[in-house]
Amino acid sequence: MNLAEQSAALLMGLAIFLGLIRMMAGPTNPDRLVAADTLTVITTVALTGFAALFASPLYLDVALIYGVLSFVGMVALARAIEGNRS
């Protein structure tokens, strides 16, 4: 790995740590949901980075599907948290 890839991995590791801390400690449920959503976005970027690292475009499909479907899952969870308030 060259310097750019190493620094990208380091930054993503830091971001994952921050999101994980918020997910474990977050005082309310919306905090935890937003932290989980942040983690999914970081993961999408990480999957793209792995595609670059392995020099294979096959892994880009995984990132695409992940990015699209985590949106649906998070919207469903957000609807669940909304309750019966209209």
Add this chain to the structure above:
Amino acid sequence: MRNLTTLLFAAGLGFLLLVLAAGLPYGHPPMLVGQGILQQAPATTGAANIVTSVVLAYRGLDTLGELSILFAAAAGAGLVLGGHRRRRRPDPDGGFILIAGADLMFPLLLVVGLYVILHGHLTPGGGFQGGVILAAAFFLPLLGRPREALDHTAISWIEGLAGAAFIAIGLWALFARGDFLAPMLGKGVLGQLFSAGTLPLLYAAVGLKVGAELSGLLADLAATEARDP
């Protein structure tokens, strides 16, 4: 006390499994079957994705069994939830952003799902994953407007026809070649969209069936009565 025993049991089981796993070879699997499949699969089935040729050609009967298990699970869940489909008080509509966003995302999700299904023999993905994406696509507008319902008759027709198509392709191969689900229709050029014979057709049937089943399941789950805490 019971919790302590359980923890001890789980830790002991983990340790035992770890001791067993220490004897497993890592990085050098004793892959006799896998090696043979890797060598002859492209010539036999014509699919670039070898996992697809394992799922649909070498283990096609297994996939049929999996489809029936999934059908049984979805039918069982629909049966269990069945009598309570009518709701006294439906959920309120989502906000403007959710409705507009769902309408925008719907065709994109549809295109992504069909791409994943149709390119199942070339890139990662296939009928199961594409079916899941199709189910999510049809569920997303329902999340914004909970009062609208999916057409359950159409879903059952699609599901039944797709399952029948899978079995019909298998029976055709049985009568023409003597093997159930044997690859038919020639192999084509490796790596092109129209290649690998009947495998894309089989994956299309699987995708439609899985998508119809899962969206029916999601609609059933969404239509059961909400309960106040």
Add this chain to the structure above:
Amino acid sequence: MYWMVLLVLFVTITAALAVLLAPNLLAAVAASSVVSLALSVLFVILRAPDVALTEAAVGAGLSGVILALALRRLGLWGLGDDNRPAPAEGSGDA
């Protein structure tokens, strides 16, 4: 590669612990979607893009949707502020 595997495994185990010990069920569902996310990255590292795609589609999309719908139907959707007492039923700890 070694440190990446270590980090992803750390995320997986932490999120699995959070599923079992989270104060309420909605946090547990969010943590279980994080488990499947980290697992998908592990499958990519192990060179299994098909499995990673399935895990991403099922774990991130469908499983989250099903669990969220079930939570909604069970009426366990309290906001779960740690300062206020959560609804009695949603706070069943492991």
Add this chain to the structure above:
Amino acid sequence: MTPPPIEFLLYGGALALVALGLAGLVMARHLFRSILALGILEAGANLLLVLAGYRAGGVAPILTPGTLGQPMVDPVPQALVLTAIVIGVGVQALALALALRVHQAYGTLDVAEVRGRMEADTDAAAGLEPETSRDLPAVERPS
């Protein structure tokens, strides 16, 4: 102190997931949480199966122009796990539907409470006297 080899980490992580899922499955007092623990157990088993087919230095088992002739990882466990994940979500949906029905029938999902009410119901259906408690000393039990 040398860091442990990478295979120890991977196998240990997968087995830790299995053990955690098992412990949660047995210890959970809420039915919903035991369904989530079942998902973790399943994830650990899937990871273990994919690990068994990994080959060091191999590429993904998909033929592209750049990877012809290189060693590939074993495709058979991957096909197996692909099947297992999809079946797992079907099982999860069925379990959740059953849990919803239990909640509609008894109004709670606490395991001990549901079990107590089910035993009371079966006793009533069989025409037996309801058993007060098994934990009481034998003298105080109605004989």
